[in-house]
Amino acid sequence: MIQVNNITKIYKYSLKMKRELNTKETHRKAVEKLSFTVKDGEIFGLLGTNGAGKTTTLRCIATLLKPTEGDITVNGLDTVKDAAKVRERLSLLTNDVRLDPQFTPDYLFDFFGHMREIPDDIIAARKEELFRYFDVNRYADKKIEELSTGTRQKISLAISMIHDPDIVIFDEPTTGLDIITASSVLDYLLDLKKKGKTILISTHIMSEAEKLCDRIAVLVDGRKVAQGTLPELLEETEADNLEGAFFKYFRDNSKEVERWRL
Amino acid sequence: MEAVITVFKKELHRIFKDKKMLFSTFVLPVFIMIIIYGLVGNMTEKLQKEMSQYSPSVYIVNSTDKIQKAMAGPVLDLSRVSEIDGMAAEDTKELIKAQAADLLIVFPASFDADIENDSGMPNVEIYYNPDNMNSANAYTMYLEMMQDQVYKSYLADKVGGADKLDIFTVNMKADGEASYELSDEDNSGSQMLATLVPYMVVILLFSGAMSMGTDIIAGEKERGTMASLLLTPAKRSSIAMGKLLALTVITVISATLYSVTMVIMVPKAMGEALTGGGFNITVGQGAMVFAIIIALAFFYVNVVTLVSVFAKSVKEAQSYTTPFMILVVIAGVLTMFNSFSSGGQNIFLYAIPVYGSALCLSDIFSGTAAVGGFAVNVICTLLISVLLTMVISRVFDNEHVMMNS
């Protein structure tokens, strides 16, 4: 279970960023007073436009960032005070796969196994199982730089699941993937749900949210403006589909409505 | 602890399994050094040979039989010596200026008579062109001949026989075998190496740490692989430590390789005469050199890492480390001047990182090393490095720094 309690995240701009963005502001509030709970065994979706604060929220939960205010617990453990324990039970996946190009999948799998202090025999068994599931055995000894994006994504998934985490967080699972690879990734998430994992994803793709999520939270400008199951959201907005519902929420809440002439 | 070893092994694996990396870090620099020093050595040798075979064109005004007899002998090649009239002296000077002639020697017309009658002190004039290497060389040789061979010949004439000139000897025992050299064999350092090696080691170590360090730290951020490391339960300090140790090992190996190449190649290149024909150090001194190199490498690696952590890309990290490279070069140059004052430095100077290490190395190679300065240097360098390591571990915990790419 993930509990996000009233978190606010403020980024401090570095001098260089200020110059690059050509702004006089010194801070940027990426997430504001955000609360939600992801229940065990469900797939929960954060829906929002570019810059809504999705990645920031997910990184806070995954202990990479510390919330400026508020707190987060994962299976009852605080993400700041018990960061290492949280990391043991959780996995953060992203669509832009970043694996050391000079190493082989085989080496990297073992490397992350050892980083997590998993015994060798268990690493070997997990590797066998996951490489078979993702059908990447034949690439095990090739360098990452020689592999296609789709294959890299599969290998990254396999490595991320090495410690069999209870909680899987996926930042935009299908962005940048072709439809075949994308649908296999979505199938995998549904598979994980069947195994009882708790899953939190972020997305701006409506069909993905419709197909996958048990419950959805809509983020606009770092704030949560709605939350519920798909039928609940449609009822509230009197829309036919999620896209229609999202437009209504965005129009009612975004400071940028003027700019977009909605 | 397992995380430290795992990260350590991975970084070594990256270097040693990658043929390109291996080549550019270890093989290529050594190769370049051998070629450069080999070329320099070859050219110096060639130049020296040419110089010794050259016979200078010399013009003499007011030469007499007596002068010719005094100058004759096996010392100089006189094949291109010609006698000229005093009237032609000015033209010859122009020739020397134009580098078409090498030397003009003008004897006073009354040279022989003046000496014989003790009437005044005749002055011989030798004109040469310092811009022309052959002329300058001829000048040195003829000057010496005048002051030695010719002078003695005239003197012998005055006192009545060459044997009258021998009145005492220096360092000439009858048995001829006695050695007057009292240097301790083990300590006989060479000034050239004492000057060059510390300077090069200090700089080569840094450039090694710089190229590897920026890649291992900032490169990891640039490639986006740092986040996946930070997502493991391993302590941030363990990740930092693993990287620091791996970097230190690689830097030490490359620096040792470069130093050994240099110690072998420099005497070859510079000629035995200049370097005292190589040098020999004891096992103890070798161990001291190695300890200094390790401590210095660890220090460099910490500096480069600390600076690189703040960069988003390898390029940025390199631009941040460049000012440190300049400092290192300055420290190296300063010790070059210092190596001529033999030992006896203020002990506190040895506590200064980099500069103290270069001082120590210089002491060892010139055979004036003292345990005190060595100990102060190694301990201080390591202490400062450990402090830096602690700072780095803290920075690895800082999300502003680690997640800024």
Ligand SMILES: Nc1ncnc2c1ncn2[C@@H]1O[C@H](COP(=O)(O)OP(=O)(O)OP(=O)(O)O)[C@@H](O)[C@H]1O
């Ligand atoms: N390191 C940072 N420093 C300063 N501002 C940042 C930083 N990272 C993100 N931001 C800003 O915070 C806001 C939220 O960013 P975030 O990446 O969380 O949005 P997102 O919903 O994931 O968007 P996207 O769909 O583009 O991935 C954005 O306005 C972004 O510019």
Ligand SMILES: [Mg+2]
């Ligand atoms: Mg994002």
